Amino acid sequence: MPTxxxxxxxxxxxxxHALADETRLxxxxxxxxxxxxxxxxxxxxxxxQSRLSFHLKVLKDAGLIQDRxxxxxxxxxxxxxxxxxxxxxxxxxxxxxxxxxxDSRC
Numbered sequence: 001m002p003t004x005x006x007x008x009x010x011x012x013x014x015x016x017h018a019l020a021d022e023t024r025l026x027x028x029x030x031x032x033x034x035x036x037x038x039x040x041x042x043x044x045x046x047x048x049q050s051r052l053s054f055h056l057k058v059l060k061d062a063g064l065i066q067d068r069x070x071x072x073x074x075x076x077x078x079x080x081x082x083x084x085x086x087x088x089x090x091x092x093x094x095x096x097x098x099x100x101x102x103d104s105r106c
Contacts, residue, residue, distance in 0.1 A: 035075045
């Protein structure tokens with residue numbers, strides 16, 4: 001699971017980097033309803049395939065999406081396991097925030 005400290009800190013940074021771009025967020029938005037092939041994403045986003053391929057690679061390297069080749073096409077889908085890890089990370093931040101607020105002396 002991604003964390004803010006410890007051995008998984010680099011993974012957390014990679015996930016945050018992947019999410020810190022509007023084009024990549026648009027791709028994830030396109031994939032939220034299910035698997036899509038590159039040609040569908042290219043049409044939906046009106047983007048050149050080379051530009052889209054760069055962003056897909058960043059998302060894939062971060063583990064946020066998975067790919068599946070079928071014939072000459074590659075289909076992409078959101079990696080639900082990594083989304084659950086992100087949800088756990090955000091939940092841990094909420095817990096830290098509440099704990100820090102109750103420990104505050106100011």
